[in-house]
Amino acid sequence: xxxxxxxxxxxxxxxxxxxxxxxxxxxxxxxxxxxxxxxxxxxxxxxxxxxxxxxxxxxxxxxxxxxxxxxxxxxxxxxxxxxxxxxxxxxxxxxxxxxxxxxxxxxxxxxxxxxxxxxxxxxxxxxxxxxxxxxxxxxxxxxxxxxxxxxxxxxxxxxxxxxxxxxxxxxxxxxxxxxxxxxxxxxxxxxxxxxxxxxxxxxxxxxxxxxxxxxxxxxxxxxxxxxxxxxxxxxxxxxxxxxxxxxxxxxxxxxxxxxxxxxxxxxxxxxxxxxxxxxxxxxxxxxxxxxxxxxxxxxxxxxxxxxxxxxxxxxxxxxxxxxxxxxxxxxxxxxxxxxxxxxxxxxxxxxxxxxxxxxxxxxxxxxxxxxxxxxxxxxxxxxxxxxxxxxxxxxxxxxxxxxxxxxxx
Amino acid sequence: xxxxxxxxxxxxxxxxxxxxxxxxxxxxxxxxxxxxxxxxxxxxxxxxxxxxxxxxxxxxxxxxxxxxxxxxxxxxxxxxxxxxxxxxxxxxxxxxxxxxxxxxxxxxxxxxxxxxxxxxxxxxxxxxxxxxxxxxxxxxxxxxxxxxxxxxxxxxxxxxxxxxxxxxxxxxxxxxxxxxxxxxxxxxxxxxxxxxxxxxxxxxxxxxxxxxxxxxxxxxxxxxxxxxxxxxxxxxxxxxxxxxxxxxxxxxxxxxxxxxxxxxxxxxxxxxxxxxxxxxxxxxxxxxxxxxxxxxxxxxxxxxxxxxxxxxxxxxxxxxxxxxxxxxxxxxxxxxxxxxxxxxxxxxxxxxxxxxxxxxxxxxxxx
Numbered sequence: 001x002x003x004x005x006x007x008x009x010x011x012x013x014x015x016x017x018x019x020x021x022x023x024x025x026x027x028x029x030x031x032x033x034x035x036x037x038x039x040x041x042x043x044x045x046x047x048x049x050x051x052x053x054x055x056x057x058x059x060x061x062x063x064x065x066x067x068x069x070x071x072x073x074x075x076x077x078x079x080x081x082x083x084x085x086x087x088x089x090x091x092x093x094x095x096x097x098x099x100x101x102x103x104x105x106x107x108x109x110x111x112x113x114x115x116x117x118x119x120x121x122x123x124x125x126x127x128x129x130x131x132x133x134x135x136x137x138x139x140x141x142x143x144x145x146x147x148x149x150x151x152x153x154x155x156x157x158x159x160x161x162x163x164x165x166x167x168x169x170x171x172x173x174x175x176x177x178x179x180x181x182x183x184x185x186x187x188x189x190x191x192x193x194x195x196x197x198x199x200x201x202x203x204x205x206x207x208x209x210x211x212x213x214x215x216x217x218x219x220x221x222x223x224x225x226x227x228x229x230x231x232x233x234x235x236x237x238x239x240x241x242x243x244x245x246x247x248x249x250x251x252x253x254x255x256x257x258x259x260x261x262x263x264x265x266x267x268x269x270x271x272x273x274x275x276x277x278x279x280x281x282x283x284x285x286x287x288x289x290x291x292x293x294x295x296x297x298x299x300x301x302x303x304x305x306x307x308x309x310x311x312x313x314x315x316x317x318x319x320x321x322x323x324x325x326x327x328x329x330x331x332x333x334x335x336x337x338x339x340x341x342x343x344x345x346x347x348x349x350x351x352x353x354x355x356x357x358x359x360x361x362x363x364x365x366x367x368x369x370x371x372x373x374x375x376x377x378x379x380x381x382x383x384x385x386x387x388x389x390x391x392x393x394x395x396x397x398x399x400x401x402x403x404x405x406x407x408x409x
Numbered sequence: 410x411x412x413x414x415x416x417x418x419x420x421x422x423x424x425x426x427x428x429x430x431x432x433x434x435x436x437x438x439x440x441x442x443x444x445x446x447x448x449x450x451x452x453x454x455x456x457x458x459x460x461x462x463x464x465x466x467x468x469x470x471x472x473x474x475x476x477x478x479x480x481x482x483x484x485x486x487x488x489x490x491x492x493x494x495x496x497x498x499x500x501x502x503x504x505x506x507x508x509x510x511x512x513x514x515x516x517x518x519x520x521x522x523x524x525x526x527x528x529x530x531x532x533x534x535x536x537x538x539x540x541x542x543x544x545x546x547x548x549x550x551x552x553x554x555x556x557x558x559x560x561x562x563x564x565x566x567x568x569x570x571x572x573x574x575x576x577x578x579x580x581x582x583x584x585x586x587x588x589x590x591x592x593x594x595x596x597x598x599x600x601x602x603x604x605x606x607x608x609x610x611x612x613x614x615x616x617x618x619x620x621x622x623x624x625x626x627x628x629x630x631x632x633x634x635x636x637x638x639x640x641x642x643x644x645x646x647x648x649x650x651x652x653x654x655x656x657x658x659x660x661x662x663x664x665x666x667x668x669x670x671x672x673x674x675x676x677x678x679x680x681x682x683x684x685x686x687x688x689x690x691x692x693x694x695x696x697x698x699x700x701x702x703x704x705x706x707x708x709x710x711x712x713x714x715x716x717x718x719x720x721x722x723x724x725x726x727x728x729x730x731x732x733x734x735x736x737x738x739x740x741x742x743x744x745x746x747x748x749x750x751x752x753x754x755x756x757x758x759x760x761x762x763x764x765x766x767x768x769x770x771x772x773x774x775x776x
Contacts, residue, residue, distance in 0.1 A: 001478060001696045002411050009410075264770065278771070281764070288763035291770065292715045296686030299693045302412040309410050320682045376671070382681055383674035387654055390669040 003302070005079075006309065012076055016058075016083045023052060024087040034088045043127075043169055045090040050124025060098050060122040067106070067114060068122025075308040096165060097121050097128030100244040101174045105193065107243055108231035117172070117193075129170035129196070130244065131161040131218060136407025139377050141245070142186050142238055143406050146220060148177035150227065150234075155179075155192065157200075157223040163371075167203045167216040170196045174244065175225075176237045181402040188401055189237030192229050199223070210363035245373075255325040255368040257361035260290045263332050266354070270339050277339055286335060293328050297321055319382050323375050326368040333361030412692060414478060422482035428459060429490035438491040438604040438744055447567045447597075447606035453494045457526025461487075462500055466508065471521030477699040481640045481691070488641030488752070489648045491744055493604045495529045495564035497755065501637040503530020506572040506583055506630055510620040515585065519570070531568035533559035533610055534627075540761050541574060543624040548575035548612065550584050554592070555617035558609065563755055565608030566597045573617070574627055582622030583630070586615050602747035631756050632709040636694035639709075642716035642752050643684070643691050649723035649745050650680040653730040660732075673730060680723045687712070687719035707773065710766035717752075717759045724749040 005013055027033060036042025053059045054068055061077050063069025072080075102121050105114060120126035137143040146159025157177060167173065173194050180188030194201075200223035205213035232240040264287055267277040277283050300321070304314035336358030337344035344355050369375050383389040396404045414422070437449045456462065464480045466472020480500070487496055504523045507515055507530075522528035534541050536548065536559055548557030555575055562571070573584045586593060592615035598607045620626070654677055657668035667673050694712035697705040724746045728735035735742040753759065 001414065001692070001699060003696075005410065264767075264774075268771075278767070281760075284767045285760065285763050288710075288714055288766045291766060292690060292711055292718070293686060295693060295711050296689045296715055299412065299689035300685055302410060303689060303692065305410045306412045310413075320685050324682060324686065376675070379675045379678035380671065382678040387677055387681060389654065389658065389674050389677065390666055392669055392671055392674075393665055 009075060009079060009309065013079050013083060016080050017086075019056060019058065020083055020087050020089075023056075024049075024089045027086060027088050032088065034090050036090070039169070042090065043093055046093045047124045049090045050094060054123045059124075060102065063102065063106075063118070063122060067118035073308075073311075075305065078305050078308060093127060093166060093169070094121075094124055096130050097126070097170075097172075100130050101128040101172070101193070104174055104191075104231060104240060104243050108191070108240060109193075110228075113228075126171040127166060127169055129164050129167045129173045131164055131167075131173045131175040131194070132241065132244075133163040134160060135162055139374055140406070141241070142189065143401075143404070144176060144178055144189070145181075145406075146175075146177045147181075148179045148190055148192070148225075150179070153227040155190075155225045155227060155230070157192075157194075157220045157225060159220050161218040161220070162206070162215075164203075164216045164218050165214060167196065167218050168205065172196055173218075174231070176241050178401065179234055179237070182400045183235065184398050185396055185401050185404060186238040187235055189241070190234050191231045191237040191240040192225050193231060194223065194225050194229065198225070208363070209366065210360070255322070255329040255365060257329045257364055258332050258336055258357050259328070260287065260294045260332070262357065263287060263290060263335055266336055266339055272339060283339075286331075290328055290332060293324050297324055319378065319386060322368070322372070323378050326365055326375065329361050329368060330365035333358045333365055337362060412696070414482060414695075418478050418482050421479055422486060425459070425461070425483050425486040426489070428455075429486055429492060434490040434492045435741055435744065438493040438748075439741070441493040442602075442604040442744065442747075448495055448564070449493045452492060453496075453526060456492065456494055456496065462496070462504075462526045463524035464500075466504065466520050466524045470516055471524040473524075477636075478695055480637060481695040481698070484637045484640035485644040485691075488644030488748075491604065491645070491648075491748055495531070495567060497634075497638060497641065497752075498531040498564040498568065499523060499526075499529045501634040502532035502630065502756075503568075503570070503572050505633055506530075506532070506620060507585070509630065509633070510583055510626050511585075512620075515618065515620070519585075528569045529564060529567055530570050530572060531562050531564045532630075533562045533565065533571045533573045535559065535561050540757055543581050546574055546576050546581050548573060550575045550577040550582075550617055550619065553616060554614040555584055555586055555612045556592075556614055558611045560609045561598060561600070561754070562608050562610055563605060563751075565610055566595055566606050571610065572620070573612070575617075577619065577622060580622050581624045581627065583620040583626060584617040585620065586612060586617045590616055592616070600751065602751035604744060604748065605751050628706075632706050633698060634756055635709040635713040635762070636691070636698040638752055638756055639687070639691050639694055639712040639716035642720040642749070643687050645745055645748055645752070646680075646684050646687060646716065646719040646723040649720070649727040649742075650677065650684055652742070652745075653677060653680065653723070653727040656731050667730075676726050676730060680719075680726055683719040683722045687715040690715040706769040707766065710762045710769060713756075713762045714759055714766060717762070720749040720752065 036045060050059060057070050060069040061072035061080060065071055098121055102118060105117055121128065132141055134144045134146060136145060146157060149156050173196050175192045175194050177190055178188050179190040200221040202219040204217045206215045206217060207213050267283050267287060270277050272280050304318060307314040340355050384391060432452055437452055441449055460473050461483050463472040464475050464483060465477055468474040507519050519528065523530060539545060548555060555573060557575060568588050570588055571586045573586055574581060575584055592613040594611040596609045598609050600607045657673050658666060660667045690712040694708045697708035728742045728746060731740060731742055734740050
């Protein structure tokens with residue numbers, strides 16, 4: 001048992017580090033990182049960085065070389081991730097396209113389409129979004145209602161999507177629709193990719209509890225999609241969606257925000273009732289709990305990496321990451337604000353203000369526990385797919401979709 | 410990265426598991442719980458014959474000279490199977506004390522018979538309802554003999570010798586006292602888990618031999634033992650999760666398997682999360698123990714807290730999943746519920762280990 005690389009891994013790590021060293025600044029501390037002045041600026045910087053990655057063969061590393069990838073092994077991707085985390089590099093706009101749209105295109109698009117659409121995803125020239133959730137279809141995502149009707153070889157789309165990250169700056173989107181409302185819920189779906197500049201698409205930002213707007217509502221009014229942009233057979237949309245949902249659940253990992261280290265350092269510097277908070281036993285107990293959770297996730301990840309390193313498929317441990325880290329973030333944020341006493345609720349734009357980090361965690365955790373599969377859906381997945389327990393009995397099984405009550409009625 | 414047990418170690422784990430299953434150790438634990446015996450002598454001799462007691466003892470002292478990773482996988486299976494033997498007392502505590510802090514003559518005199526299982530050792534530490542500290546230990550060693558009282562000594566009624574914490578002048582250290590000599594009085598104590606025997610011991614000028622002295626040795630001993638106890642707790646926790654799942658799958662209510670209800674599925678998912686965190690932290694502990702890493706105090710406390718939490722979660726929710734039957738004497742759920750408590754109490758409570766964890770992180774941060 002050790003934490004060492006194999007010879008090939010060490011060689012690859014060195015190569016990755018050296019390339020990064022030559023092309024990006026090292027982080028100056030654990031809290032240092034890349035930040036963009038605005039979304040627009042960020043997008044520009046990401047595109048420049050992605051182009052550079054692609055030119056030197058570090059883009060979409062596990063993809064085939066023909067589409068702009070490197071044909072790397074899973075362990076090489078992990079090592080790259082570890083090395084890149086030491087540097088201040090742009091990120092955050094391309095993940096959905098490369099992580100979710102890319103794989104589904106690779107599986108279901110024609111060869112010509114792959115050659116046309118995959119390379120610009122790898123180079124960062126084109127941005128993609130994912131059009132799945134709807135107002136009446138969140139956790140029950142198969143319950144979508146956006147209508148797709150075929151006339152000749154053109155589909156007409158009408159309906160509304162929601163929680164679409166980056167729709168306002170995306171070039172293309174992957175879209176799941178209902179083509180047959182009289183079929184049972186999972187049977188009448190059809191999957192497409194769509195040009196986001198198509199006439200009839202309207203994007204409206206959603207204001208979140210933090211005041212920011214990272215997501216959108218997307219309205220479709222008589223949007224035309226050629227049948228050639230259908231992915232998978234008519235009525236097979238659920239099967240196609242699962243490819244991306246599984247990728248999404250793996251992609252939404254650790255909740256970012258204050259963690260054990262921040263809470264520990266806060267408790268060591270902040271008075272609570274006349275003495276340092278760290279001297280309070282209740283504080284020590286909480287800190288110990290968070291440390292154990294953080295450590296458990298870290299070493300679960302190491303176990304996964306070890307499996308990859310041996311060329312095996314990792315176990316299902318990663319399914320617990322989001323549940324544990326999301327809840328931990330919510331508790332740590334609440335603790336930080338508590339320790340700061342009444343000052344904890346004061347909002348400030350002041351650079352580096354102690355309470356800001358906990359306030360963002362306070363807002364962010366509430367979203368993390370829902371995004372990409374709620375805690376409850378993830379527990380269903382663990383019990384069904386990991387422990388092999390039966391599915392819940394469904395009230396809508398076998399019933400034509402248009403006879404099932406959904407949403408708020 | 411190779412953060413896994415090796416194929417050989419996993420094979421040893423498999424051998425241990427099959428052996429313990431074949432020996433119906435859960436039934437044996439029930440027999441001890443219900444009967445007059447303090448432990449299962451037949452199982453103990455078989456465990457010794459398998460070489461489990463000799464695992465980490467060097468060959469020069471009659472051991473197998475394997476490492477602590479091997480001992481960890483055995484501990485997990487002993488915990489899973491509720492084996493009613495003095496293994497934890499004799500191997501994780503008494504053998505470790507002598508291995509780490511005993512003179513060569515103590516090693517020569519004791520390790521071969523500990524390896525073969527002929528001798529059983531126990532660790533006598535607690536004295537009252539207050540957890541033992543460097544300040545509150547009252548047992549005292551003076552002029553070659555030891556006086557004072559200890560309580561809740563696991564396997565105290567069957568041990569051939571005790572490793573006793575006692576003060577000597579200004580220092581607190583570890584001392585070896587034979588159980589059959591003058592001045593040693595042993596009284597069995599009933600406990601929440603009668604499948605493991607406990608005793609109160611009174612020493613009156615009992616002849617004792619000092620190990621290397623110092624409170625830090627006691628801390629190190631407990632850190633090392635904590636990793637092995639954690640693996641027992643992990644095995645027990647996973648056994649409870651598996652039992653709860655099996656029962657839920659086969660139990661029907663409201664016209665369907667109760668395993669299809671989200672209330673039950675989410676309970677099992679919570680158990681799985683607790684077990685996965687504990688397992689990952691136990692591996693960290695195993696790594697630190699087997700490599701004598703400076704991180705051992707942090708790693709030991711982390712896995713101890715995590716495994717105690719997982720076993721608590723799984724053993725109580727296993728009863729809950731079984732409903733009324735889980736509360737009966739007839740079903741095995743209570744055997745695990747009891748053992749969970751016994752293991753959680755044995756080398757210090759969760760609160761103590763949480764405090765140790767934060768203290769070790771404070772120290773690490775100062776450097």
